[in-house]
Amino acid sequence: MAKRLYVVGLGPGDQKYFTAQARAALEDAQVLCGYTVYVNLVSGLYPDKETYTTPMTKEIDRCRWALETADSGKTVALVCSGDAGVYGMAGPVLQLAPQWPEVEVEVAPGVTSALSGAALLGAPIGHDFCVISLSDLLTPWEVIDNRLRCAAAGDFSMVLYNPASHKRPDYLQKACGILLDAGVSPNTVCGYVRNTGRAGEESKVLTLGELRDTQLDMFSTVFIGSSTTLADHGRMITPRGYEKKRAL
Numbered sequence: 001m002a003k004r005l006y007v008v009g010l011g012p013g014d015q016k017y018f019t020a021q022a023r024a025a026l027e028d029a030q031v032l033c034g035y036t037v038y039v040n041l042v043s044g045l046y047p048d049k050e051t052y053t054t055p056m057t058k059e060i061d062r063c064r065w066a067l068e069t070a071d072s073g074k075t076v077a078l079v080c081s082g083d084a085g086v087y088g089m090a091g092p093v094l095q096l097a098p099q100w101p102e103v104e105v106e107v108a109p110g111v112t113s114a115l116s117g118a119a120l121l122g123a124p125i126g127h128d129f130c131v132i133s134l135s136d137l138l139t140p141w142e143v144i145d146n147r148l149r150c151a152a153a154g155d156f157s158m159v160l161y162n163p164a165s166h167k168r169p170d171y172l173q174k175a176c177g178i179l180l181d182a183g184v185s186p187n188t189v190c191g192y193v194r195n196t197g198r199a200g201e202e203s204k205v206l207t208l209g210e211l212r213d214t215q216l217d218m219f220s221t222v223f224i225g226s227s228t229t230l231a232d233h234g235r236m237i238t239p240r241g242y243e244k245k246r247a248l
Helices: 020-028 036-043 059-071 090-099 113-121 141-153 171-181
Strands: 003-009 031-035 050-054 076-080 103-108 129-133 157-161 189-194 202-207 220-224 230-232 235-237
Touching (some): 003 020, 020 076, 020 103, 031 059, 036 050, 059 076, 059 090, 059 103, 113 202, 113 220, 129 141
Parallel strands (some): 003 103, 031 050, 031 076, 129 157
Antiparallel strands (some): 157 220, 189 202, 230 235
Protein backbone atom coordinates (compact mmCIF):
# COMPACT_ATOMS: atom_id res chain seq x y z
CA MET A 1 0.00 0.00 0.00
CA ALA A 2 1.31 3.44 -0.94
CA LYS A 3 2.34 5.80 1.82
CA ARG A 4 0.76 9.08 0.80
CA LEU A 5 0.85 12.70 1.95
CA TYR A 6 -1.40 15.24 0.28
CA VAL A 7 -0.54 18.92 0.60
CA VAL A 8 -3.90 20.59 0.04
CA GLY A 9 -4.77 24.19 -0.80
CA LEU A 10 -8.21 25.06 0.59
CA GLY A 11 -8.66 28.36 -1.20
CA PRO A 12 -10.32 31.09 0.92
CA GLY A 13 -11.90 28.44 3.16
CA ASP A 14 -15.48 28.09 1.97
CA GLN A 15 -15.97 24.65 0.41
CA LYS A 16 -17.39 26.17 -2.78
CA TYR A 17 -13.82 27.20 -3.58
CA PHE A 18 -12.34 23.68 -3.16
CA THR A 19 -10.88 22.29 -6.36
CA ALA A 20 -12.00 18.78 -7.31
CA GLN A 21 -8.46 17.52 -6.64
CA ALA A 22 -8.40 19.14 -3.19
CA ARG A 23 -11.78 17.66 -2.27
CA ALA A 24 -10.71 14.18 -3.41
CA ALA A 25 -7.55 14.43 -1.30
CA LEU A 26 -9.51 15.46 1.80
CA GLU A 27 -11.92 12.58 1.32
CA ASP A 28 -9.10 10.05 0.82
CA ALA A 29 -7.07 11.17 3.85
CA GLN A 30 -7.34 9.46 7.20
CA VAL A 31 -5.69 12.35 9.04
CA LEU A 32 -6.13 16.10 8.57
CA CYS A 33 -3.30 18.26 9.88
CA GLY A 34 -2.21 21.86 9.69
CA TYR A 35 -2.37 25.26 11.35
CA THR A 36 -5.28 25.25 13.80
CA VAL A 37 -7.35 27.87 11.94
CA TYR A 38 -7.12 25.99 8.64
CA VAL A 39 -7.92 22.57 10.06
CA ASN A 40 -10.98 24.09 11.75
CA LEU A 41 -12.22 25.19 8.32
CA VAL A 42 -12.60 21.58 7.17
CA SER A 43 -12.72 19.32 10.23
CA GLY A 44 -16.48 19.82 10.57
CA LEU A 45 -16.96 18.41 7.08
CA TYR A 46 -15.11 15.24 8.07
CA PRO A 47 -15.96 14.65 11.74
CA ASP A 48 -14.74 11.04 11.73
CA LYS A 49 -11.20 11.88 10.62
CA GLU A 50 -8.27 12.23 13.00
CA THR A 51 -6.88 15.77 13.27
CA TYR A 52 -3.55 17.24 14.32
CA THR A 53 -2.97 20.97 14.67
CA THR A 54 -0.08 23.26 15.56
CA PRO A 55 0.02 27.02 16.16
CA MET A 56 1.61 29.57 13.85
CA THR A 57 5.44 29.46 13.61
CA LYS A 58 5.47 25.65 13.95
CA GLU A 59 5.46 25.05 10.21
CA ILE A 60 8.50 22.78 10.00
CA ASP A 61 7.33 20.69 12.96
CA ARG A 62 3.95 20.33 11.24
CA CYS A 63 5.50 19.20 7.96
CA ARG A 64 7.79 16.75 9.72
CA TRP A 65 4.87 15.28 11.69
CA ALA A 66 2.84 14.89 8.49
CA LEU A 67 5.66 13.02 6.75
CA GLU A 68 6.32 10.81 9.76
CA THR A 69 2.63 9.96 10.06
CA ALA A 70 2.33 9.17 6.36
CA ASP A 71 5.41 6.98 6.65
CA SER A 72 3.69 5.05 9.45
CA GLY A 73 0.98 4.04 6.99
CA LYS A 74 -1.75 6.63 7.49
CA THR A 75 -2.86 8.76 4.55
CA VAL A 76 -2.43 12.40 5.57
CA ALA A 77 -3.76 15.70 4.20
CA LEU A 78 -1.71 18.70 5.29
CA VAL A 79 -4.01 21.66 4.65
CA CYS A 80 -3.14 25.26 3.82
CA SER A 81 -5.22 28.30 2.95
CA GLY A 82 -5.18 29.48 -0.64
CA ASP A 83 -2.76 27.42 -2.71
CA ALA A 84 -0.26 25.14 -0.98
CA GLY A 85 2.52 26.31 -3.30
CA VAL A 86 1.95 30.05 -2.81
CA TYR A 87 3.44 30.98 0.58
CA GLY A 88 2.21 27.53 1.70
CA MET A 89 3.53 24.21 2.96
CA ALA A 90 4.30 22.51 -0.37
CA GLY A 91 7.84 23.92 -0.40
CA PRO A 92 8.99 22.80 3.07
CA VAL A 93 7.29 19.41 2.68
CA LEU A 94 9.14 18.74 -0.56
CA GLN A 95 12.41 19.94 0.99
CA LEU A 96 11.99 17.46 3.85
CA ALA A 97 10.49 14.62 1.80
CA PRO A 98 13.78 12.93 0.78
CA GLN A 99 14.19 11.89 4.43
CA TRP A 100 11.08 9.68 3.97
CA PRO A 101 11.69 8.20 0.50
CA GLU A 102 8.73 5.80 0.66
CA VAL A 103 6.19 8.60 1.13
CA GLU A 104 4.48 9.79 -2.03
CA VAL A 105 3.74 13.53 -1.87
CA GLU A 106 0.91 14.93 -3.98
CA VAL A 107 0.25 18.68 -4.09
CA ALA A 108 -3.44 19.52 -4.59
CA PRO A 109 -3.77 23.11 -5.86
CA GLY A 110 -6.13 25.63 -4.34
CA VAL A 111 -7.51 29.03 -5.28
CA THR A 112 -5.01 31.56 -3.96
CA SER A 113 -6.30 34.96 -2.81
CA ALA A 114 -4.73 36.69 -5.82
CA LEU A 115 -7.35 34.85 -7.90
CA SER A 116 -10.34 34.80 -5.57
CA GLY A 117 -9.80 38.46 -4.66
CA ALA A 118 -9.32 39.47 -8.27
CA ALA A 119 -12.67 37.89 -9.14
CA LEU A 120 -14.41 40.08 -6.57
CA LEU A 121 -12.77 43.23 -7.92
CA GLY A 122 -13.27 42.46 -11.60
CA ALA A 123 -10.14 41.85 -13.69
CA PRO A 124 -7.21 43.62 -11.98
CA ILE A 125 -4.61 41.05 -13.09
CA GLY A 126 -5.72 40.67 -16.70
CA HIS A 127 -2.17 41.32 -17.91
CA ASP A 128 1.31 40.67 -16.49
CA PHE A 129 1.39 40.90 -12.71
CA CYS A 130 3.49 39.97 -9.70
CA VAL A 131 2.72 38.87 -6.15
CA ILE A 132 4.67 40.34 -3.22
CA SER A 133 4.27 39.61 0.48
CA LEU A 134 4.80 42.54 2.83
CA SER A 135 5.62 40.25 5.75
CA ASP A 136 9.25 40.62 6.81
CA LEU A 137 9.21 37.62 9.16
CA LEU A 138 11.13 35.54 6.61
CA THR A 139 12.15 38.18 4.05
CA PRO A 140 14.19 41.29 4.98
CA TRP A 141 12.35 44.57 4.41
CA GLU A 142 15.20 45.75 2.19
CA VAL A 143 14.41 42.89 -0.21
CA ILE A 144 10.68 43.71 -0.15
CA ASP A 145 11.49 47.39 -0.82
CA ASN A 146 13.60 46.42 -3.84
CA ARG A 147 10.91 44.10 -5.22
CA LEU A 148 8.30 46.85 -4.97
CA ARG A 149 10.55 49.28 -6.82
CA CYS A 150 11.35 46.72 -9.52
CA ALA A 151 7.65 45.95 -10.00
CA ALA A 152 6.94 49.67 -10.28
CA ALA A 153 9.74 50.09 -12.83
CA GLY A 154 8.27 47.23 -14.88
CA ASP A 155 4.75 48.72 -14.70
CA PHE A 156 3.37 45.45 -13.36
CA SER A 157 0.02 45.12 -11.71
CA MET A 158 0.75 43.93 -8.18
CA VAL A 159 -0.94 41.76 -5.60
CA LEU A 160 0.21 42.43 -2.04
CA TYR A 161 -0.19 39.67 0.53
CA ASN A 162 0.08 40.23 4.29
CA PRO A 163 -0.40 44.01 4.04
CA ALA A 164 -0.59 44.58 7.81
CA SER A 165 -0.78 42.88 11.19
CA HIS A 166 -0.76 43.88 14.85
CA LYS A 167 3.03 43.94 14.79
CA ARG A 168 3.19 45.60 11.32
CA PRO A 169 0.30 48.09 11.30
CA ASP A 170 1.99 50.56 8.94
CA TYR A 171 3.58 48.28 6.34
CA LEU A 172 0.94 48.95 3.69
CA GLN A 173 1.50 52.68 4.16
CA LYS A 174 5.26 52.13 3.80
CA ALA A 175 4.72 50.11 0.62
CA CYS A 176 2.47 52.78 -0.88
CA GLY A 177 5.10 55.38 -0.06
CA ILE A 178 7.78 53.32 -1.81
CA LEU A 179 5.63 53.00 -4.93
CA LEU A 180 4.88 56.72 -4.99
CA ASP A 181 8.58 57.47 -4.53
CA ALA A 182 9.31 55.10 -7.44
CA GLY A 183 7.10 57.18 -9.71
CA VAL A 184 3.76 55.39 -9.56
CA SER A 185 0.94 57.91 -9.90
CA PRO A 186 -1.20 58.57 -6.81
CA ASN A 187 -4.20 58.23 -9.15
CA THR A 188 -3.31 54.63 -10.02
CA VAL A 189 -6.38 52.41 -9.70
CA CYS A 190 -6.11 50.05 -6.72
CA GLY A 191 -8.39 47.79 -4.74
CA TYR A 192 -8.56 45.53 -1.74
CA VAL A 193 -10.58 42.57 -0.51
CA ARG A 194 -11.13 41.35 3.04
CA ASN A 195 -12.35 37.95 4.25
CA THR A 196 -12.77 36.52 0.77
CA GLY A 197 -15.34 33.73 0.86
CA ARG A 198 -15.97 34.22 4.57
CA ALA A 199 -18.29 36.19 6.84
CA GLY A 200 -17.66 39.92 6.51
CA GLU A 201 -16.44 39.72 2.91
CA GLU A 202 -15.86 43.16 1.44
CA SER A 203 -14.06 44.78 -1.48
CA LYS A 204 -13.35 48.31 -2.60
CA VAL A 205 -11.80 50.12 -5.56
CA LEU A 206 -9.80 53.26 -4.79
CA THR A 207 -6.68 55.16 -5.81
CA LEU A 208 -3.13 54.58 -4.61
CA GLY A 209 -3.28 57.90 -2.77
CA GLU A 210 -6.43 56.79 -0.96
CA LEU A 211 -5.00 53.33 -0.29
CA ARG A 212 -2.03 54.90 1.51
CA ASP A 213 -4.47 56.26 4.11
CA THR A 214 -6.41 52.99 4.49
CA GLN A 215 -5.87 50.65 7.44
CA LEU A 216 -6.21 46.96 6.58
CA ASP A 217 -5.33 43.69 8.33
CA MET A 218 -3.85 40.24 7.74
CA PHE A 219 -7.15 38.99 6.26
CA SER A 220 -6.83 41.49 3.40
CA THR A 221 -5.31 41.27 -0.07
CA VAL A 222 -4.33 44.43 -1.93
CA PHE A 223 -4.28 45.00 -5.69
CA ILE A 224 -2.19 47.78 -7.24
CA GLY A 225 -3.02 48.50 -10.86
CA SER A 226 -0.59 49.18 -13.67
CA SER A 227 -0.60 52.44 -15.63
CA THR A 228 -3.28 50.97 -17.94
CA THR A 229 -5.67 49.74 -15.22
CA LEU A 230 -9.14 51.27 -15.35
CA ALA A 231 -11.92 51.80 -12.82
CA ASP A 232 -15.32 51.15 -14.39
CA HIS A 233 -18.59 50.87 -12.44
CA GLY A 234 -16.79 49.82 -9.27
CA ARG A 235 -14.56 47.29 -11.02
CA MET A 236 -10.83 47.15 -11.67
CA ILE A 237 -9.92 46.26 -15.25
CA THR A 238 -6.37 45.79 -16.50
CA PRO A 239 -6.66 45.48 -20.29
CA ARG A 240 -4.83 42.65 -22.01
CA GLY A 241 -4.65 44.61 -25.25
CA TYR A 242 -7.36 42.96 -27.31
CA GLU A 243 -8.96 46.36 -27.88
CA LYS A 244 -5.94 47.32 -29.98
CA LYS A 245 -6.90 44.65 -32.49
CA ARG A 246 -10.65 45.10 -32.39
CA ALA A 247 -12.90 47.74 -30.85
CA LEU A 248 -14.72 46.54 -27.75
